[in-house]
Amino acid sequence: MSKHVKEMGILKEHLGKHQLKFTRQRELILDAFLKQEHITAEEMYHQLARKDPHLGLATIYRTLNLFCEAGLAQARHFGTQTQYDNVSHKGHHDHLICTGCGKIVEFENCDIERLQEEVATRNGFTIQTHRLELYGLCSRCRH
Amino acid sequence: MSKHVKEMGILKEHLGKHQLKFTRQRELILDAFLKQEHITAEEMYHQLARKDPHLGLATIYRTLNLFCEAGLAQARHFGTQTQYDNVSHKGHHDHLICTGCGKIVEFENCDIERLQEEVATRNGFTIQTHRLELYGLCSRCRH
DNA sequence: CTTGAAATTGATAAACCGTATCAAAAAGAA
């Protein structure tokens, strides 16, 4: 039985609103997804191959995109692949990305978040989620 | 004659250091590139098709990657495509994106930029560029 | 507990983006 009651509820609500169905695969993939901070479709495919050898790669892609629409995941393109971030898993962290070696450092900054809220409010927006990526050179690659 | 004297100099210096040659195509592509804030290889291909119908797409990719190595451009993965940012272009703006109607509002916030620098410094990074997107509902879509 | 319409799945073909390959052309030093 799943421990991810809240997220499962969010998914079911989304499914209900869009005449979509709750399936064994969607439950399986959501459970696996919520255990990670972020994952690629390919990684999940291999990870779940043991539990269900017949689970297709296309289903993984479709389901992860569904999670994005439901607000449970967020897609981030890095290199040639797409990373699916677990939105609920964060005290929403952002990324510092080294353009030299590809290293990724995660960080969290309340002041920035507060200023984002300010900007949004000033423009009449209510923020649901955000994405902040800083690109540059890490100390090692600068030399 | 090009107006981008400084950048042309940077390119030529890079070429000289690496036993590479200065070609008509590289000059043409750099001129076109510097007129934009950011562009994809495909966009540039179509844009330059009028000036030189025989310019190959592979050459565009190779040259834009060369600009990255020379420090004139910065590659960013956006959606499924790669955006090449014009590093010399300042006035970086960020985006508020309405998940309801797709409306995009551009903004600029110095305080956020300053905090970003702080975070980067604390982690030993030197920022080259960044990307900040706030997703939410605009005043009209909230109701 | 059936039944049946509608959605989903898995297998795989196709699309897409960017890179590799290679013969022909161009650059640039001697």
Add this chain to the structure above:
DNA sequence: TTCTTTTTGATACGGTTTATCAATTTCAAG
């Protein structure tokens, strides 16, 4: 001009993601 090295353009290729479609599953209604 000559000669060596690099670059170009055309296109084949490789990896990732999406589209297609017959078979299967879901789930609401009877």
